[in-house]
Amino acid sequence: MQTVDVLVVGAGLAGLHTARLLAERDLTVLVVDRRRSLSTGIRTTGIFVRRTLDDFDLPGHLLGPGVRDVLLYPPSRRAPIRLTSDRDEYRVADMAGVYAHALRAAESAGVQVRLGVRYVGAAAGIVRLAGAEPVAARFVVGADGARSRVARDLGLDVNRHFIVGAELVHPIASGSTTPTFHCVLDPRVAPGYLGWLIDDGRHAHVGVAGYPDAMRSGIRHLLEGFAAGAPGRTAPTGPVERRGGPIPVGGVLRRLACPAGLLVGDAAGAVSPLTAGGLDPCLRMSELAAAVTAEYLRTGDRRILRRYDGNALRSRFRGRLALRRVLAGIRSPVVAEAAVAVLRHRAGRLLAARILFGDNSFPDLEPRLSKPRLSKSRIDYA
DSSP, rough: OEEEEEEEEEOOOHHHHHHHHHHHTTTEEEEEOOOOOOTTSSOOOEEEEEHHHHHHHOOOBBBOOOEEEEEEEEEEOOOOOOEEOSSEEEBBBOOOHHHHHHHHHHTTOOOOOEOOOOOEEEEEEEEEETEEEEEEEEEEEEEETTTHHHHHHHTOOOOOOOOEEEEEEOOOOOTTSSSEEEEEEOOOTTTTTEEEEEEEEEEEEEEEEGGGGGOOOOHHHHHHHHHOOOOOOOOOOOOOOOEEEEEEEEEOOSSEEEETTTEGGGGOOSSOTTTOOOHHHHHHHHHHHHHHHHHHHHHGGGGGGGOOOOHHGGGGHHHHHHHHHHHOOOSHHHHHHHHHHTTTTHHHHHHHEEEEEEESSOOOOOOOOOOOSSSSSOOOOO
């Protein structure tokens, strides 16, 4: 039976980043993922916000051009509100390429990655894997998505509040458009959230997301209808890719860690409750998780795990959780039209700009453990 210090379930960005940081702390790390290729099953739009771009050395050749313009549309699609930043606020990544580079970086750090291996369960330090020998692990990291099996097996909190999203991605003629982020608030196609088209001048991502109980005609039907008339839509110049899946919007979970393991990424609810953005918190929480895990395994002191505290993080999200409840309650096009009208006034525009261009997508996390945090993390992967 193979024995490792840490077994990470899930080879997404959260799992691979956490695994690499742990390996760099001289721990033996194994990552398993049921997918045979990390280029399949991609669920994220791949939008990185400015704060992430400032704080992490992401591979520039895998990022599209910067996006500074955001257009907010009411259900009528008439007279959108234009918000323009003097800096690049968003860049859309080639996520298949980002995952491939993250995989190589993790393996270069000493992480063993086994794809096509499904996690079955964990108990008493033994992890069962479908079609493979069990693995003895001192600690298990659940990076297995919004509906985490690891969270249930470890007795940790699980996500209970979701929206569901679907997206079409296709290449467009380079240089044919100005990079723009189009957002449509329309409960007929995206109840409780929005429809979007982000065009970075290379690819167009067209998507909708909302509460599934209100998507009576089905998300695929809604996506196709929205894509046919999405503002700023551009003709594909190559194959169209489909993405989709559940997005946890209940905020960071309270109980994230126990002596047997902890949660990162979507499994931890590390998604902005309001904007549903998860890439920034994914990286920040992975750093804290790696620092806490390494210190706990080095000392055996369970008090270390208290520093990975979901309650402390949730307290910084009260405002966004409140706005999430407001947005969830907009189920009428008339109300949505009125909400956008409010945003046309100065105070409304300032609020919208703060949400879309602000620096508070996720709070800073400083572990303050014996080994310093890897600031300006190396995610160049090259």
